[in-house]
Amino acid sequence: QVVQSGAEIKTPGSSVKVSCRSSGNTLATYTISWVRQAPGQGLEWVGRIVPIFGVAHYAQKFRDRVTITADKVTTTSYMELTSLTFEDTAIYYCATEETGSSTWGQGTLVIVSS
Amino acid sequence: EIVLTQSPGTLSLSPGERATLSCRASQSVSSSYLAWYQQKPGQAPRLLIYGTSNRATGIPDRFSGSGSGTDFTLTISRLEPEDFAVYYCQQYVPSTEGFSFGPGTKVDFK
Numbered sequence: 001q002v003v004q005s006g007a008e009i010k011t012p013g014s015s016v017k018v019s020c021r022s023s024g025n026t027l028a029t030y031t032i033s034w035v036r037q038a039p040g041q042g043l044e045w046v047g048r049i050v051p052i053f054g055v056a057h058y059a060q061k062f063r064d065r066v067t068i069t070a071d072k073v074t075t076t077s078y079m080e081l082t083s084l085t086f087e088d089t090a091i092y093y094c095a096t097e098e099t100g101s102s103t104w105g106q107g108t109l110v111i112v113s114s
Numbered sequence: 115e116i117v118l119t120q121s122p123g124t125l126s127l128s129p130g131e132r133a134t135l136s137c138r139a140s141q142s143v144s145s146s147y148l149a150w151y152q153q154k155p156g157q158a159p160r161l162l163i164y165g166t167s168n169r170a171t172g173i174p175d176r177f178s179g180s181g182s183g184t185d186f187t188l189t190i191s192r193l194e195p196e197d198f199a200v201y202y203c204q205q206y207v208p209s210t211e212g213f214s215f216g217p218g219t220k221v222d223f224k
Contacts, residue, residue, distance in 0.1 A: 033213070035159070042200075042202065042215060042216075042217050042218045043151070043153070043159060043202050043204075043215040044215065045204075045213040045214055045215060057210075057211040057212060058212075059214075060115075060212070093159070095158075100164060100168065100170055100171055101161065101170055101171040102160075104158035104160070105158065106158065107158055
């Protein structure tokens with residue numbers, strides 16, 4: 001099971017940090033991806049991390065303002081997005097993945113509003 | 115940058131019918147790196163197919179994937195009521211170690 005943190009309302013220019021906790025595994029064999037979905041829009045890949053190596057990769061679009069981390073002890077991943085704009089309003093999903101399966105969190109709504 | 119295009123945008127069918135969804139890439143994509151997801155309203159996406167033609171854990175065999183190079187297809191042999199949803203293809207690009215999604219195909223009731 002993957003559980004994400006609750007909804008956030010942020011102002012333009014601020015940052016948001018969303019958590020994603022995976023229960024029942026040690027993250028040793030998983031990667032964790034982050035995907036977002038703006039209202040009424042399609043899916044957009046943000047980035048992913050391989051916790052066992054601590055290595056993250058990001059979509060070019062977000063590369064200068066997103067950081068994805070993973071804590072193997074607490075089996076929790078975090079996605080921090082800085083310099084928020086109205087266009088960052090979206091549901092942010094995380095998913096733990098291994099070959100042939102993925103388990104998704106419930107999504108975290110981030111609203112950017114002045 | 116490899117861009118994925120999906121067609122049709124909307125597919126209107128009835129339960130029991132066959133659904134054929136297309137995903138086209140602007141450049142050749144390795145078959146190992148093409149996946150399909152299903153998303154229902156208000157729900158997170160669900161992995162259906164990985165590596166072009168491998169069903170993910172727990173996915174019924176009415177779902178199948180095929181294709182190579184720039185053209186990939188998701189086929190639902192006989193639509194069940196729970197299959198009406200939006201379907202996204204996704205690619206992985208090793209050179210950038212990044213992923214991208216197509217714009218999606220909505221399968222709705224005729």
